[in-house]
Amino acid sequence: MGVNYFTEEQVKELEKNPYVKKVSNKSITYAEEFKELYWIDYQNGIQPIEIFKKYGFDPNVLGAKRRNTFTERLKKQTQRVEGFKDTRKDNSGRPSTKELSLEEQIERLKHKNKVLQQENDFLKRVRFINRKQISKQSKNKQ
Known part of the structure; x- marks a missing residue:
């Protein structure tokens, strides 16, 4: 249907x-x-x-x-704070950085930096685990 x-x-x-x-x-x-x-x-x-x-x-x-x-x-x-208001026009993507104060921009950049550091640490761990796996496989073949 x-x-x-x-x-x-x-x-x-x-x-x-x-x-x-x-x-x-x-x-x-x-x-x-x-x-x-x-x-x-x-x-x-x-x-x-x-x-x-x-x-x-x-x-x-x-x-x-x-x-x-x-x-x-x-x-x-009815459960939302906004009620029946159409919020689609208010949520049109990421807010512009022009509207943010200097402090807010700094906080956003600090947060972004922290997220990128976590991502980098995660990728390092994955590479380490992969190397360990390859090392074990090569030892088992010998």
């Missing part, structure tokens, strides 16, 4: 919904306001399919798997 793609008509219809932040033929991003309203209704015992209908979504267009996944994802988001 593959991904439930949206048709162009469905995408246009979903874009009209004020609770949709972004939609493509493969995915939909809901507004934070909708997530909060959905969670309140869900906590009050309303079935997910009814909640989607209440806020102008066609449950058949979304599909059962997408609805269930959304509910499970919200359950996890």
